[in-house]
Amino acid sequence: MTRRPALHIPGITEIPPSASGMxxxxxGGSFNPMHEGHLLVMEETLRRLQLDALWVLVTPGNPLKDNKxxxxxxxxxxAARQAIRNPRIRVTGFEAARGFAYSxxxxxxxxxxLPDRRFVWIMGADSLADFHRWQRWRDIAARLPIAVYVRPGAARRALASRAATTLDYAQIDEADAAVLADCAPPAWIYLQGRQSTLSSSAIRASRNLD
Structure with missing residues (x-):
């Protein structure tokens, strides 16, 4: 199994507290940097999926990208913690402490x-478009429900993607968002809603121009 060297940082790499049934x-993501688009997805999915909490998993590095x-x-x-005001959203880098390289x-x-928690994986539509490139993506879909949130310009590519067509039979109606966490996987939903045109790559590029 591929793993990174474990990295333990007090206050950074602990798993957030939770309780049975939550x-x-x-x-997940690199969050380099966290921006308004991320915050919008978090707030919308918290509300529409009727979640008790949302964990932001700051990855040590995306295996599909250059992390130099x-x-x-x-x-x-x-930085992500400073950007977030909702107490139900917790930010952690716990994957680094376990040496995890893949989602x-x-x-x-x-x-x-934590088998008595009801986890839901959240991703943007741009991630769904490339989901089939993730290592063992079918295993992820088989372990927990997935919520996909619309991203500007990504809808057509996402819904025509290999993962979306493979899992077409498991898609539930957007009107049933509140019950997604209770669904046995595979189950996924595509959420339309408010959008932000911001992206981490565009923010980094603008900073380099300053």
């Missing part, structure tokens, strides 16, 4: 270690 969204210029994990976690490892661990 409905918890998992929203990625700021340290601690910096990104702290399926995170999903496998959490659903095994």
């Amino acid at each position: 409905r918890i969204g998992l929203f 210029a990625l700021p340290p994990l601690e910096n990104r976690v702290q 399926w490892q995170t999903v496998d661990f959490l659903t095994t270690a």
